[in-house]
Amino acid sequence: MPANRFNGHCDYGIGIGLRVxxxxxxxxxxxxxxxxxxxxxxxxxxxxxxxxxLDRILEQYRVVxxxxxMYFGSADKPxxxxxxxxxxxxxxxxTPWLSDHLCWGSVDGTYTHxxxxxxxxxxxxxxxxxxxxxxxxxxxxxxxxxNVSSYxxxxxxxxxEWEFLSExxxxxxxxxxxxxxxxxxxSKNHSFNPYDYVNNIPHDRVGQMHVAGHTKFEKYILDTHxxxxxxxxxxxxxxxxxxxxxxxxxxxxxxxxxxxxxVHNEALKANEFIxxxxxxxx
Amino acid sequence: MKxxxxxxxxxxxxTADLRSFQRMMAAxxxxxxxxxxxxxxxxxxxxxxxxxxxxxxxxxxxxTSFERLQLYNQMYWYRLFDAIRDDCPxxxxxxxxxxxxxxxxxxxxxxxxxxxxxxxxxxxLGEFMRRNPRLTAPRPALALEIARFEWAQxxxxxxxxxPVLTAAALARTPPSRLRLGLQPYVTLLDLMHPVDTFVMSxxxxxxxRSEASNTPDSKVVHRQSLRRAPLPRPSRTWVAVHRxxxxxxxxxxxxxxxRILDALGRGVTLSRAIAAAGPEVRPAQVQAWxxxxxxxxxxxxxxxxxxxxxx
Numbered sequence: 252m253p254a255n256r257f258n259g260h261c262d263y264g265i266g267i268g269l270r271v272x273x274x275x276x277x278x279x280x281x282x283x284x285x286x287x288x289x290x291x292x293x294x295x296x297x298x299x300x301x302x303x304x305l306d307r308i309l310e311q312y313r314v315v316x317x318x319x320x321m322y323f324g325s326a327d328k329p330x331x332x333x334x335x336x337x338x339x340x341x342x343x344x345x346t347p348w349l350s351d352h353l354c355w356g357s358v359d360g361t362y363t364h365x366x367x368x369x370x371x372x373x374x375x376x377x378x379x380x381x382x383x384x385x386x387x388x389x390x391x392x393x394x395x396x397x398n399v400s401s402y403x404x405x406x407x408x409x410x411x412e413w414e415f416l417s418e419x420x421x422x423x424x425x426x427x428x429x430x431x432x433x434x435x436x437x438s439k440n441h442s443f444n445p446y447d448y449v450n451n452i453p454h455d456r457v458g459q460m461h462v463a464g465h466t467k468f469e470k471y472i473l474d475t476h477x478x479x480x481x482x483x484x485x486x487x488x489x490x491x492x493x494x495x496x497x498x499x500x501x502x503x504x505x506x507x508x509x510x511x512x513x514v515h516n517e518a519l520k521a522n523e524f525i526x527x528x529x530x531x532x533x
Numbered sequence: 534m535k536x537x538x539x540x541x542x543x544x545x546x547x548t549a550d551l552r553s554f555q556r557m558m559a560a561x562x563x564x565x566x567x568x569x570x571x572x573x574x575x576x577x578x579x580x581x582x583x584x585x586x587x588x589x590x591x592x593x594x595x596x597t598s599f600e601r602l603q604l605y606n607q608m609y610w611y612r613l614f615d616a617i618r619d620d621c622p623x624x625x626x627x628x629x630x631x632x633x634x635x636x637x638x639x640x641x642x643x644x645x646x647x648x649x650x651x652x653x654x655x656x657x658l659g660e661f662m663r664r665n666p667r668l669t670a671p672r673p674a675l676a677l678e679i680a681r682f683e684w685a686q687x688x689x690x691x692x693x694x695x696p697v698l699t700a701a702a703l704a705r706t707p708p709s710r711l712r713l714g715l716q717p718y719v720t721l722l723d724l725m726h727p728v729d730t731f732v733m734s735x736x737x738x739x740x741x742r743s744e745a746s747n748t749p750d751s752k753v754v755h756r757q758s759l760r761r762a763p764l765p766r767p768s769r770t771w772v773a774v775h776r777x778x779x780x781x782x783x784x785x786x787x788x789x790x791x792r793i794l795d796a797l798g799r800g801v802t803l804s805r806a807i808a809a810a811g812p813e814v815r816p817a818q819v820q821a822w823x824x825x826x827x828x829x830x831x832x833x834x835x836x837x838x839x840x841x842x843x844x
Contacts, residue, residue: 292649292650292652295649295650296652296691296692297691297692297693297694297717298691298692298693298694298718299689299690299691299692299694299718299776299779300690300691300776300779300780301691302691303779320649320650325555326548326549326551326552326555327552330649333649355555357559357649358534358552358555358556358559359534359535359556360534360647361534361559361563361645361646361647362645362646362647362648362649363559363562363563363609363646364609364612364613364616364646364651365562365605365608365609365612367558367559367562367605370545370551370554372544372545372546372551373546374545374546374547374548374550374551375545375551378548378551402601402604402605403590403591403601403602403604403605404590404591404593405554405589405590405591406543406588406589406590406591407541407542407543407544407545407554407589440593441593442593442594470595470596470600471595471596471604
């Protein structure tokens, strides 16, 4: 869906992640970019250079916040200090929507700083949805939850990952940040058909998409974000765009980061598939 | 984190089950790696780890349950170790790679992250090192000072900034009643070694190493310029780690100036803080220091929390 209630009714185009190696290029050359995604936690600080840089970016660009530590799936209650800091940042950036991951990563207040996969059970879905609603009510912006890549599955699971995602977003009445690369990575690690995943989620809830590169090892694939997007992921993205409509799309490139232009040009390849989806829809 | 259950729950039908499952998985993911950087072969109760992992993680046609869990275990340690290394290049250079790795592992095992951000990962490292001097032998005092200096850099980089007190605001209260706050991002350090210059030399060396890796003659540059930075010899040093225009700075302080700032930071009145400098300090000198500190924007309203002694 190009603009819906899960992305603040914003018809954003193709964005890239705001990363330190590109700051100087962006601030001096002022390249034309539809929007930047920032990692919320990098700017949930109380002062200094990060906030100064963010304010300079905000003067010229649209910014959307993406989090890595809300851990909607953790059994712990949301941390009020964390929420207050996040809300302060939301006021600063005026992000039209906020995304974080459908995962867990902390327990009893101890953090692993990882995006750990959920056991796909109905009780876990209810708890996760409840937490998403608590966060949304406090932050007061729409929330999209992102599917993570994973390397393990659990005996306790009662459904597939896409059924779990659908259950959670339905119970929480929230959006989906559909990470196409994560679907592909997990499909290889867990031997499922990635098209089954894309076909069986509520398409009208997709508010944003992610694409990224990954690394193949002998027995598994790692979600490394250090390569251009691979062809099978672009193909899956094209299919997802046909199913869900053209959505705000972001390329993630977080390691071995090349020049700004190289990253931006890689992101703009999405246009080919967006055009294809638009033609197919006519 | 509370102790994990004896076994991961077979069914997750409630939030309590979910918490129990997450305690089990988190305990396994954060368990220290073995000597070969692999998941330990025994669980905390002595059972084979392969058996424990198989109880809650499915294998697939390429990886056993143990191997799948090991991926998360290794990623946890690599990620957190990298974060500590990024924040503490001086400490790593002073201790050497092996001792630094031992320290990082012991620290993370005893003080796992309690913050949503890796920025705070080293916030308790100094206190941990003070309680465990054998981990930094034979120079625990020097290592502790480097750790404190490097944490002060993190604080100076993005710590809280409060509205700066103006000269007019200062003039409204007599010195006998006036209490000034120091900006939260300023850290005062009373050191037995000049670790500021040591850490700077390590960072310069690392920058050169990074550049050298892209040059054809990198081996030559490596030999000539990238020798291990010499450890600092004992020499009492007083430093303020701060920022100006959002750039990091280290300002060496006269010991009397340090005493004034330290006293102000602990919440004593201005007149008592100046008295702490000692009778040998001339009023003109004190005035010059205050002019400089005001220009740097170091003074703010006194917060609710007073600073502990810096040294």
